[in-house]
Amino acid sequence: MAKLSQVDLTDLNRSMEERTPQELLAWAASIFGERVAIMSAMQKAGSVVCHMASTAKLPLKVLFVDTGVHFQETLDTRDRMISDYGLDVITLHPQQTMAEQSAELGVLYLTPDGQAKCCDLRKTDPLMQATSDFDALISSLRRADGGRRGNVPILSIDTNTQTLKINVLANFGDQDFNDYIVRQNVIVNPLHEQGFSTIGCNRCTTPVLPDEEKRAGRWRHLGPWAMYCGINPTDVDRGGSPAIELPGDLIDKILGRNDDFVI
Numbered sequence: 001m002a003k004l005s006q007v008d009l010t011d012l013n014r015s016m017e018e019r020t021p022q023e024l025l026a027w028a029a030s031i032f033g034e035r036v037a038i039m040s041a042m043q044k045a046g047s048v049v050c051h052m053a054s055t056a057k058l059p060l061k062v063l064f065v066d067t068g069v070h071f072q073e074t075l076d077t078r079d080r081m082i083s084d085y086g087l088d089v090i091t092l093h094p095q096q097t098m099a100e101q102s103a104e105l106g107v108l109y110l111t112p113d114g115q116a117k118c119c120d121l122r123k124t125d126p127l128m129q130a131t132s133d134f135d136a137l138i139s140s141l142r143r144a145d146g147g148r149r150g151n152v153p154i155l156s157i158d159t160n161t162q163t164l165k166i167n168v169l170a171n172f173g174d175q176d177f178n179d180y181i182v183r184q185n186v187i188v189n190p191l192h193e194q195g196f197s198t199i200g201c202n203r204c205t206t207p208v209l210p211d212e213e214k215r216a217g218r219w220r221h222l223g224p225w226a227m228y229c230g231i232n233p234t235d236v237d238r239g240g241s242p243a244i245e246l247p248g249d250l251i252d253k254i255l256g257r258n259d260d261f262v263i
């Protein structure tokens with residue numbers, strides 16, 4: 001095993017800016033084969049990535065964490081990704097139902113510390129159980145969503161999951177994004193039409209007003225003390241140049257190193 005750090009990706013990230021999301025998906029499939037999957041919470045951006053993978057007939061699995069307290073519309077969207085787009089969606093579950101968790105630990109999501117614990121138990125832990133099967137994960141973060149996502153690189157090191165995150169929509173602007181959805185008639189979670197700009201668990205997500213930030217509807221009941229769930233590394237503060245361990249030959253493939261010149 002060898003180390004791959006965020007700094008190692010600097011030149012590659014620069015060249016990746018020229019590629020379309022579809023080209024980035026094809027690159028991911030060609031480099032990682034079965035060891036890469038799309039992560040989707042069945043929101044609009046995830047649906048766009050799923051549609052692109054389906055249209056290009058890329059053999060990419062989709063990971064969906066079912067927290068047990070999703071809106072029915074989210075589960076229905078997941079089912080349509082399977083039936084209409086023919087995708088292999090792997091649904092991940094927490095160990096306990098929300099009722100079991102609340103009986104043992106109380107209603108966690110009502111306080112900032114409890115919310116962090118609840119997100120760990122219901123989102124992060126199930127994802128972690130699956131990530132040892134993957135070297136890379138494809139996310140649908142977009143810089144246009146602002147906040148800490150405003151500077152997300154296309155390739156980012158995620159030390160939590162020990163994977164390379166490939167943010168294929170990072171530089172997909174609002175106009176291109178919305179045009180793609182309309183032109184391609186992408187299946188979109190119907191909650192977006194009801195004022196939900198982002199969609200998570202039904203306990204912690206509300207619609208937003210037109211003049212509110214896109215993520216204002218997440219953990220609204222916690223006010224300024226709301227935490228991010230930690231699933232996306234750009235949502236938590238990090239310093240330095242994080243690194244993960246991957247097979248050396250895979251790192252060579254990622255970085256496009258050609259060993260023909262070695263004497």
Ligand code: SF4
Binds near residue numbers: 114116119
């Ligand atoms: S979003 Fe709310 S209900 Fe869902 S896992 Fe996090 S704290 Fe729990």
